[in-house]
Amino acid sequence: MGEPTAKTANETDDHSVSAQHSSGSRAALGTSGESGTGEPGLARTLLERLRTPRQPKFWFEILLIGVSYWLYSQIRNAVPEQQVVALRHADAVWALEHHLGLAFERSVNHAVNSVTWLIVGMNYYYATLHFFITIGVLAWLYLYHPSRYGPARLVLFVTTWVALVGFWAYPLAPPRLMTGGGFVDTVLVHHTWGSLSQGSLAKVSNQYAAMPSMHIGWSLWCGITIVSLAKPLWARILGGLYPVFTLLVIVSTGNHFWMDAVGGAVCLGFGFGVVCLVYGRWVYALPKYATGALILEDPA
Numbered sequence: 009m010g011e012p013t014a015k016t017a018n019e020t021d022d023h024s025v026s027a028q029h030s031s032g033s034r035a036a037l038g039t040s041g042e043s044g045t046g047e048p049g050l051a052r053t054l055l056e057r058l059r060t061p062r063q064p065k066f067w068f069e070i071l072l073i074g075v076s077y078w079l080y081s082q083i084r085n086a087v088p089e090q091q092v093v094a095l096r097h098a099d100a101v102w103a104l105e106h107h108l109g110l111a112f113e114r115s116v117n118h119a120v121n122s123v124t125w126l127i128v129g130m131n132y133y134y135a136t137l138h139f140f141i142t143i144g145v146l147a148w149l150y151l152y153h154p155s156r157y158g159p160a161r162l163v164l165f166v167t168t169w170v171a172l173v174g175f176w177a178y179p180l181a182p183p184r185l186m187t188g189g190g191f192v193d194t195v196l197v198h199h200t201w202g203s204l205s206q207g208s209l210a211k212v213s214n215q216y217a218a219m220p221s222m223h224i225g226w227s228l229w230c231g232i233t234i235v236s237l238a239k240p241l242w243a244r245i246l247g248g249l250y251p252v253f254t255l256l257v258i259v260s261t262g263n264h265f266w267m268d269a270v271g272g273a274v275c276l277g278f279g280f281g282v283v284c285l286v287y288g289r290w291v292y293a294l295p296k297y298a299t300g301a302l303i304l305e306d307p308a
Contacts, residue, residue, distance in 0.1 A: 220271025
């Protein structure tokens, strides 16, 4: 009512300044966390942006996967083939398995090799299926779980790159190449097509990169993905059995010890762990479709 007195005007201005200061403080806190430096807020913003589900771009994914697999193959095959060290490591692994009472690979290798159609089928399985099924699961995720595709693909990438460290740090001969191991080289005996371990292809493929087994790492990733996301019971059963069948194949063909499979599983566990830390939750608990940012929850 009427003109404000000086005192009233001053009080009003003080309230306005206080409100602006309070609002500015809240804004500063909203963007910079607990201080006005901006650094915690920037990290928070970047993390929220990283966690925001996105629709994958088809051609980018094709290019990314193709280039990544090519680089993986080049680096894997560029790892020095230290034959003497690799054979010594194979003897050590074989001795350890005997000490544990779990040195069953040779018995399985000989038993399955006695059934020609079965071992030939396993040779082809080993040479091809890990590639086609992994690509198939990636395509299924891309089409039906687009927002989960990126994080799941990142798990696969981290797993694979960590495996390269294992190839470099611990060269290991497969059982079929052991000196005096008594294993049957099933590809050599049955002249199976498609193996990088025989003929001219052996010259461009590292024969001593058996630890860890990426046949197991990739098949276990496929199995966990299918069991976690598929709806039909038959699909989940097949997904769960796929890494089990793969383990039987890599042992039967003399390409890996079972301990190589453990190494592959450890690499996969590391991959899942890294991606869960990045996204703040289990990979397959992320939304199926892009619905906005996954806002970080403030601690109570």
